[in-house]
Amino acid sequence: MDPSEKKRLSEIDVCDLFITPAIKQAGWDQMQQIRREVTLAPGPIVVRGNLSSRNKKKRKFADYVLSLKPGLPLAVVEAKANIHSVGSGLQQALGYAEILDVPSAFSSNGDGFANHDRAALAGQPTETEYGLDDFPPPEILWDRYRRFHQIADDEQDLVAQPYHIDASGKAPRYYQVDAINRTVEAVAKGQRRVLLVMATGTGKTYTTFQIIWRLWKAGTAKRILFLADRNILIDQTLVNDFKPFGAAMTKIKNRKIDPAYEIHLGLYQAITGTEESEKIFKTVSRDFFDLIVIDECHRGSASEDSAWREILDYFDGAVQVGMTATPKETEYVSNITYFGDPVYTYTLKQGIEDGFLAPYKVIRIDIDRDVLGWTPPPGMVDDLGGVIEDREYNRRDMDRTLVLNQRTKLVAERVMKFLRATDPMSKTIIFCEDIDHAERMRKAIVNAAGKLATDNSRYVMRITGDSVEGKAQLDRFIDPEEPYPVIATTSQLLTTGVDAKTCKLIVIDRTINSMTMFKQIIGRGTRIDEDNGKFFFTIMDFKRATELFRDDAFDGAPVVIYEPTNDDDPVPPDPEDEGEGYPDGENDPDDDGDTGGRRKFVVSGVTARVMNERVEYVGSDGKLVTESYRDYAGKQIADEYKSLDEFIWHWNASERKQAIIDELEQRGVILANLAETVGKDFGDFDLLVHVAFGAPPLTRRERAERVKKRDYFAQYGDKARAVLEALLDKYADEGVETIEDAKVLRLAPFTALGTPMEIIKGAFGGKPAYEAALRALEDQIYEYAANE
Numbered sequence: 186m187d188p189s190e191k192k193r194l195s196e197i198d199v200c201d202l203f204i205t206p207a208i209k210q211a212g213w214d215q216m217q218q219i220r221r222e223v224t225l226a227p228g229p230i231v232v233r234g235n236l237s238s239r240n241k242k243k244r245k246f247a248d249y250v251l252s253l254k255p256g257l258p259l260a261v262v263e264a265k266a267n268i269h270s271v272g273s274g275l276q277q278a279l280g281y282a283e284i285l286d287v288p289s290a291f292s293s294n295g296d297g298f299a300n301h302d303r304a305a306l307a308g309q310p311t312e313t314e315y316g317l318d319d320f321p322p323p324e325i326l327w328d329r330y331r332r333f334h335q336i337a338d339d340e341q342d343l344v345a346q347p348y349h350i351d352a353s354g355k356a357p358r359y360y361q362v363d364a365i366n367r368t369v370e371a372v373a374k375g376q377r378r379v380l381l382v383m384a385t386g387t388g389k390t391y392t393t394f395q396i397i398w399r400l401w402k403a404g405t406a407k408r409i410l411f412l413a414d415r416n417i418l419i420d421q422t423l424v425n426d427f428k429p430f431g432a433a434m435t436k437i438k439n440r441k442i443d444p445a446y447e448i449h450l451g452l453y454q455a456i457t458g459t460e461e462s463e464k465i466f467k468t469v470s471r472d473f474f475d476l477i478v479i480d481e482c483h484r485g486s487a488s489e490d491s492a493w494r495e496i497l498d499y500f501d502g503a504v505q506v507g508m509t510a511t512p513k514e515t516e517y518v519s520n521i522t523y524f525g526d527p528v529y530t531y532t533l534k535q536g537i538e539d540g541f542l543a544p545y546k547v548i549r550i551d552i553d554r555d556v557l558g559w560t561p562p563p564g565m566v567d568d569l570g571g572v573i574e575d576r577e578y579n580r581r582d583m584d585r586t587l588v589l590n591q592r593t594k595l596v597a598e599r600v601m602k603f604l605r606a607t608d609p610m611s612k613t614i615i616f617c618e619d620i621d622h623a624e625r626m627r628k629a630i631v632n633a634a635g636k637l638a639t640d641n642s643r644y645v646m647r648i649t650g651d652s653v654e655g656k657a658q659l660d661r662f663i664d665p666e667e668p669y670p671v672i673a674t675t676s677q678l679l680t681t682g683v684d685a686k687t688c689k690l691i692v693i694d695r696t697i698n699s700m701t702m703f704k705q706i707i708g709r710g711t712r713i714d715e716d717n718g719k720f721f722f723t724i725m726d727f728k729r730a731t732e733l734f735r736d737d738a739f740d741g742a743p744v745v746i747y748e749p750t751n752d753d754d755p756v757p758p759d760p761e762d763e764g765e766g767y768p769d770g771e772n773d774p775d776d777d778g779d780t781g782g783r784r785k786f787v788v789s790g791v792t793a794r795v796m797n798e799r800v801e802y803v804g805s806d807g808k809l810v811t812e813s814y815r816d817y818a819g820k821q822i823a824d825e826y827k828s829l830d831e832f833i834w835h836w837n838a839s840e841r842k843q844a845i846i847d848e849l850e851q852r853g854v855i856l857a858n859l860a861e862t863v864g865k866d867f868g869d870f871d872l873l874v875h876v877a878f879g880a881p882p883l884t885r886r887e888r889a890e891r892v893k894k895r896d897y898f899a900q901y902g903d904k905a906r907a908v909l910e911a912l913l914d915k916y917a918d919e920g921v922e923t924i925e926d927a928k929v930l931r932l933a934p935f936t937a938l939g940t941p942m943e944i945i946k947g948a949f950g951g952k953p954a955y956e957a958a959l960r961a962l963e964d965q966i967y968e969y970a971a972n973e
Contacts, residue, residue: 203295226539260289272299304333380524385708406476555580597629822877
């Protein structure tokens with residue numbers, strides 16, 4: 186091909202005509218080994234007020250991912266149009282190679298390949314170039330991968346063991362592939378204890394399934410035990426992620442381990458106990474299990490005196506894989522000390538930045554009695570006639586040693602005020618100090634909800650370990666298809682493991698001195714559920730847990746913190762571990778958060794009011810700032826166009842205004858969201874220049890009237906004039922996107938003028954003339970842009 190002609194080709198053409206054929210010629214199978222246009226991460230969700238959009242500019246998108254087989258990536262290739270140099274995409278490719286943990290990054294413009302070898306030996310060049318006919322074959326890049334990950338000859342069969350291929354097309358995300366491969370590689374190298382750290386909501390159970398599947402199919406593990414500490418975790422796993430194991434899998438019940446099965450899912454309480462007769466795991470030999478996977482291994486399993494540790498010690502010859510969202514490291518307990526350093530870590534912050542996890546807003550509410558404290562008058566008695574201890578009570582005491590009924594009522598009213606202002610049917614979890622507090626909060630919510638609660642008695646339910654009725658509703662609460670219960674009050678039962686994908690509001694009215702519990706509570710809301718419109722969630726914090734435990738390195742800063750005063754709107758304006766306060770995450774003796782025999786003073790006559798409420802957003806630099814969606818959009822537009830003049834020039838020069846709108850949408854600037862904050866009658870251009878550059882906006886109707894006053898249509902014939910006048914009215918009603926859509930001529934009133942083809946040919950003489958007339962009409966609509 187002539188070089189000048191080649192430089193006119195698009196990037197896609199370069200891929201189709203040069204890059205893909207060169208890779209295939211080197212021996213790569215197009216169906217099994219070459220993946221084109223791979224979205225590694227969709228980009229973070231931007232939240233401002235109650236509006237959200239995805240910033241697609243920050244998505245991770247690889248032009249090619251080359252794999253030995255599905256799930257075993259070896260290299261990344263970044264393609265560029267021929268007007269660029271051969272190595273212009275290498276830095277981008279290297280960034281993707283790093284997150285995929287592969288050694289080979291390539292860049293190509295169709296003339297050849299530039300390569301960065303992260304596994305280059307000493308004395309060898311790290312960066313080289315290959316001719317178009319010299320791309321490395323799979324065996325060369327597989328050898329490079331083995332060198333990079335230090336995989337010996339006798340280890341490669343296990344490392345290359347295939348993944349389970351889902352008939353539905355479900356494939357692991359990039360970080361799940363990393364976690365699975367690093368774990369299998371560690372086992373292949375002989376490592377007996379393996380720790381994986383993955384934030385809640387990132388698919389730990391699916392990751393676990395693929396690890397077990399590959400080790401099982403390879404024959405490395407013939408009998409496997411999956412241990413968890415909550416029945417619902419076992420039941421969810423059986424019917425969901427582990428379903429492909431089929432008849433080889435069983436749930437341990439009736440205190441019997443059945444050797445007829447290979448995959449055993451067990452509640453640790455079901456296979457051990459305080460009495461020797463309850464330790465049924467000892468009914469099988471110490472080498473019975475080859476692999477043990479401990480789900481949520483931060484919950485006591487690392488403690489040397491825990492029941493879990495006793496099981497692990499008994500089966501000490503088995504490979505033991507610990508899964509956790511919150512690595513525990515205290516003077517009392519350490520799962521890192523037991524398992525060793527994690528072979529892979531994927532944090533909540535990474536998940537939010539990639540766009541796989543929902544960002545969150547924080548509404549931080551201070552109540553006067555919590556902040557200023559309350560001291561009872563001498564000799565004051567509580568509602569039960571008991572003399573209240575004479576001392577100052579503050580936030581830590583509330584609902585633990587002192588119950589102020591007016592405070593409970595205030596919290597319930599603030600929760601319902603928020604839900605009524607957003608969506609009263611948003612799934613909500615309220616974390617309370619203990620079971621007694623959860624019951625009082627349920628009652629207070631019933632009273633504050635009014636008709637919502639009387640119309641359906643399951644609008645709010647207490648879901649705690651002692652409530653048979655409440656626990657029976659747990660499956661319905663987490664089911665996206667079930668509207669009720671809407672609100673769950675709890676103490677500890679819902680802190681971990683429950684897959685509540687649609688949970689949009691988490692209320693913390695519980696003292697938390699444990700980082701792990703805080704992260705686990707946050708994890709109840711981090712799952713995105715696009716089908717049900719759940720892109721972010723809100724934390725309403727009455728106990729300042731979010732201030733004490735913000736761990737930016739692990740969790741990512743909240744996208745908004747809001748602290749309203751008593752009369753303020755509860756909606757933010759547009760401007761995980763155990764323990765309920767116990768040292769180092771130690772549990773209350775009752776796992777469900779009972780009072781543990783503490784004396785509580787219950788007082789009804791003491792008032793409580795909201796002192797303060799604050800909202801903050803995370804800026805692009807990660808710092809907390811006060812920022813509205815409007816401010817965010819303005820910054821994104823100004824980043825793309827440095828001045829009003831530059832924006833106007835691009836707008837007027839654009840053949841299709843929709844192209845600029847689409848480009849800004851990639852940055853998370855959604856015109857529908859802007860219209861909600863600025864005004865629905867303003868046109869696209871006016872919304873954009875107003876929020877970015879402060880230009881006074883005109884409504885679409887005002888722009889249309891200006892065009893009509895100029896008698897602009899006199900130059901056209903009657904039929905063309907009728908079409909253009911109708912297009913102008915469509916613009917005034919709906920905006921420029923509508924009139925640029927070819928389908929507009931199929932709508933009324935154009936249907937009365939003929940078919941689209943009849944209109945284009947009969948009124949304008951053909952498509953080029955019609956498009957020119959449309960462009961001229963847009964020039965008239967935006968004449969202000971050129972003149973002001």
